[in-house]
Amino acid sequence: MKRINIVGIFPGRPINPEAQKCIRESQVIFSGKRNRELIPETNAQLLGIGTLKEFSVELANAFTEGKIITVIASGDPIFFGIGKYITEHYDVSEISIVPEVSSLQVALSRIGMDANNIRTISLHGRPVKGLAQKIRNNVKIALFTDSNNTPSNIAEYMKIFGLKDYIIYIFERLGYSYEKIGKYALDEVIGRKFDALNIMVLKKNGNNNTQLPDDNAFLRKNDNITKREIREISISELELNNGDTLWDIGSGSGSVAIYASLMDVDGKVYAIEKEKVLCGYIEENMIKFSTDINIINGKAPEALESLPDPDAIFIGGIIRQHNKNF
Incomplete structure (x- = not known):
């Protein structure tokens, strides 16, 4: 057996033979309260899974002591489960994963x-x-x-x-x-x-409509908006990868920030605007276009101090910088 065995179980389904073998031969078993009710009787030491910090300490102690360990997980352990943490912190050669069907x-x-x-x-x-x-x-x-x-x-x-x-x-x-x-x-x-x-x-219901909004769809003060052609060219030049952090400084109507958030849906987009009235427009626009960005009412550079480091910056429709150039 491997040193750490991550076993998936699911209520209403029998525990498969490989998982039963892991449970039977383990010296230490970690399990949440709900899953503990589903596992067979064992002579192993049973430990709960509390907070991630508590679990990480107890797992490290058992591993250092040379114990054979089984961690009971729900369904597929590496599908949004505890298995992800373990595989990131221990050598895969020491780990065996026995999955079950996922809840999804x-x-x-x-x-x-x-x-x-x-x-x-x-x-x-x-x-x-x-x-x-x-x-x-x-x-x-x-x-x-x-x-x-x-x-x-x-x-x-x-x-x-x-x-x-x-x-x-x-x-x-x-x-x-x-x-x-x-x-x-x-x-x-x-x-x-x-x-x-x-x-x-x-x-x-129906087909998905992810069409990007035109200029006249944005609420704005006077004609305070980065035009669609400029938005599209600028965002292309920013070379955003999904998950990147963007600062849109002098956001105005929020058109660039909102456009970027619809393309970089896993990223963090910050619309920084010194005028409170314009921040109100940004908020109305983000709700109108079903985007939940971060609005910062303040003036650069002071307003930037507490923000996470950006991967890209857009400044008032004029300047573009990448973090690598800082």
């Missing part, structure tokens, strides 16, 4: 939906900021929720950003005898309580 696979099978082109987003311990443009740019979205980002709160957020034309499926306690699957309109989810163990799947 089970959820989609329940409603007969294929997984092709589905965008999967985990909101476990993460801010909801920036979610709007990710939803806007996709027809099918799976969301892993938590106690703060509940289905009700997410639906309310979607409504604010005009993301109303979606069917929402909510899967509660998948695999258990009392699992529940519901199909809802957006307003039916707002204010409704669901079991803490849930997954949301969003399906857009």
Whole structure:
């Protein structure tokens, strides 16, 4: 056996022989409370999985002591699971992974939906900021929720950003005898309580429309806007990769920042604008175009001090710089 065995299990499904062997031959087993109820009796030392910090210390101690370890995970351990942390911190030659079906696979099978082109987003311990443009740019979205980002709160957020034309499926306690699957309109989810163990799947009604807005669609002061042709050329020259951080200094109507956020949906876009009135226009425009960017009301360079380092900068429709040139 490998030194660290990461075993996936799923309620309502038998534990496969390879996983049983790992459990049987381990000296230390890590498991969350819910999964502990599903594993067979063992003589191994059973340890809980608390916070990631606590788990990392206890795992390191057991590994240093030369123990054979099994970590019990839900479903597929490396699909938004604990397996990702372990494979990033231990040599893969010391690790064995025994996957089960993921909760998302089970959820989609329940409603007969294929997984092709589905965008999967985990909101476990993460801010909801920036979610709007990710939803806007996709027809099918799976969301892993938590106690703060509940289905009700997410639906309310979607409504604010005009993301109303979606069917929402909510899967509660998948695999258990009392699992529940519901199909809802957006307003039916707002204010409704669901079991803490849930997954949301969003399906857009009709085709996805990700057309970029024209100049006349933006709310602005006078003609304070970077024209569409300049926006498109400038953003192309910025050479943004998905996930990059952009500063749009002197954002005006926010047209460049909003355009960039629709192309760099996993990035962080900051619209920096000294005029409070214009910040109001930026906020109205980002809601209008279902984009959730960061608006900073302040003057450069003072307003930039607390921001994360940028990969690219756009200044007032004139100057473009890359971080590598700083």
